[in-house]
Amino acid sequence: MxxxxxxxxxxxxxxxxxxxxxxxxxxxxxxxxxxxxxxxxxxxxxxxxxxxxxxxxxxxxxxxxxxxxxxxxxxxxxxxxxxxxxxxxxxxxxxxxxxxxxxxxxxxxxxxxxxxxxxxxxxxxxxxxxxxxxxxxxxxxxxxxxxxxxxxxxxxxxxxxxxxxxxxxxxxxxxxxxxxxxxxxxxxxxxGDDQLRRALSTYDKTSLWYDRDIRGLRRAAEGLIYDMFRQDANTYDVPPIDLVDRSTRTIACDYGTTNPCVFLDIYDDGETIRVEREYRWDSRKEHRQKTDAEYADDMVEFMGSNYCTIIVDPSAASFILELQSRGFYVVPAENNVIDGIRNTSKLFVRRCIQINKNQCTALIDELGVYAWDRKAADRGEEKPVKEKDHAPDALRYYVNSLPDWRINVQT
Incomplete structure (x- = not known):
């Protein structure tokens, strides 16, 4: 007042x-x-x-x-x-x-x-x-x-x-x-007080997002981006028996030619997001770049007979057209980086994202090193380092597709 x-x-x-x-x-x-x-x-x-x-x-x-x-x-x-x-x-x-x-x-x-x-x-x-x-x-x-x-x-x-x-x-x-x-x-x-307590429980109180979103403090983005990710709490060994029957399936893709190309096989039952499998082609390691048609062939094999929506890096216009020409339903991803990272962090804190530790080793490895750009932070900017970010980007594309109530379900 x-x-x-x-x-x-x-x-x-x-x-x-x-x-x-x-x-x-x-x-x-x-x-x-x-x-x-x-x-x-x-x-x-x-x-x-x-x-x-x-x-x-x-x-x-x-x-x-x-x-x-x-x-x-x-x-x-x-x-x-x-x-x-x-x-x-x-x-x-x-x-x-x-x-x-x-x-x-x-x-x-x-x-x-x-x-x-x-x-x-x-x-x-x-x-x-x-x-x-x-x-x-x-x-x-x-x-x-x-x-x-x-x-x-x-x-x-x-x-x-x-x-x-x-x-x-x-x-x-x-x-x-x-x-x-x-x-x-x-x-x-x-x-009210009870609603406030529920809202606060969705945050890691040591995180950048708690300091900013809740305490309203000016904080630089530095260090690991997903420092709240825990292998003992955000991964699993054996998928639920009814994983396919009870879940909506989506494949999220971060496209790359010289950089790695990643597909994530995601199953979502409305409460828990499970990343079950990954595909990865790193042209630098393999010493060969693949064409859009070859990536589309790989998508056909990766998807199998259980057809689903594909969310693709919005900059991959030619790959999107290739997939659409084969009859796939493709959604260009929403590429809001900071909001996507914030929302993915909240879902990690709530343990609503679970990753198959045996089938998604590259995703887990990248989550452990995905970091903020310190030079950008010194300029007052917020940018992730553009390396080891391909699988985390694909996961963020999926999270960006979720409605707000899924992110803020406890508030």
Missing amino acids: RFFDRCFDSWLNVAEGGKRGGKNVLITMAFCAKLETHPSRIHLIAGVSTATARLNILDCDGFGMLNFFEGRCRAGQYQNRDCLYVRTPVGEKIVLISGGGKSGDEKLIKGNTYGMAYITEANECTPEFIKESFDRTLSSPKRTIYHDLNPKAEGHWYYKDVLEHHEEAQKRNPNYGYNYGHFTIADNMSI
């Missing part, structure tokens, strides 16, 4: 912290309340993509702008840009909707002066977009900017290039107008 109250007297408002801390709901309420009487006509909401802006601000778990202004807002376009028209006591407002995560997105918001700007997941947007949004509000009669964000590494550009300057200005001048709030899931009053 203190943060919310300060939103009406501060020009820059930043809400940072862990997952489900209520940041979006809080800032959306402040943005909407201030929009009711703001003298400017044109305003901006944005995210890493327009879809993110719509989800986090317009919808916002049912507490977004569409709910706040229900009956007095309509979707439309302004200057060929998507927007929301809102009727207020002081006239109609135009709220433009933009993405800011791609190079060149800053051009989308040029040409207008915005009274207010709300950017969700601000540290996922490009530096150029953030700078342009600051510039575009300079002449507003009641300049107000809102940012919400989940923590990144301490050296991330957003902290150095944006927050540090305003933090120092606020220290020098208590009336500067910088309002910062830190939030965790424990601040979300819609979550």
Whole structure:
């Protein structure tokens, strides 16, 4: 409530912290309340993509702008840009909707002066977009900017290039107008104690993800990526007798020509994901590259007569076409690396991923060495080292295909 109250007297408002801390709901309420009487006509909401802006601000778990202004807002376009028209006591407002995560997105918001700007997941947007949004509000009669964000590494550009300057200005001048709030899931009053305990139990409390998602701390990604993987808890010797009958089968593929090509044979009964077998062709070790047709032949042999969906590395366009030409049902994988790693880690902690230790030795070996890139971490970036990552990538492709409720089933 203190943060919310300060939103009406501060020009820059930043809400940072862990997952489900209520940041979006809080800032959306402040943005909407201030929009009711703001003298400017044109305003901006944005995210890493327009879809993110719509989800986090317009919808916002049912507490977004569409709910706040229900009956007095309509979707439309302004200057060929998507927007929301809102009727207020002081006239109609135009709220433009933009993405800011791609190079060149800053051009989308040029040409207008915005009274207010709300950017969700601000540290996922490009530096150029953030700078342009600051510039575009300079002449507003009641300049107000809102940012919400989940923590990144301490050296991330957003902290150095944006927050540090305003933090120092606020220290020098208590009336500067910088309002910062830190939030965790424990601040979300819609979550009861029992539900909170269940949510916390899905995390390894020594992990990067617990520090970030739950404690809301800025942490660099370093060391082993899957340090929560335990051979004594995440592997098995003998598959269940009814493995095939009770499970949905999927084959996940990380495609490679000079790099290894990996297939994982995955059985999922809705509770436990079992990686039963693996295929691996390493052209460097075998001293011969295979063609797409040869890999497709290998897929036919690997799959056998029990046909199933194949999830394939989205960059392997020619291999996907080859498989489709043979009648296979192929789904290009969702390649969100960081979210995929986070979700795979949570499933390892809950022991919901089990790997056949006798049939999947390469996958187990790579999980034991798959690491964060330290040089990237020093730059405030998060990237895995691009080696020994082929089987973990295939596993991540499968996890990325799961619905959210499978990842957060205990919450």
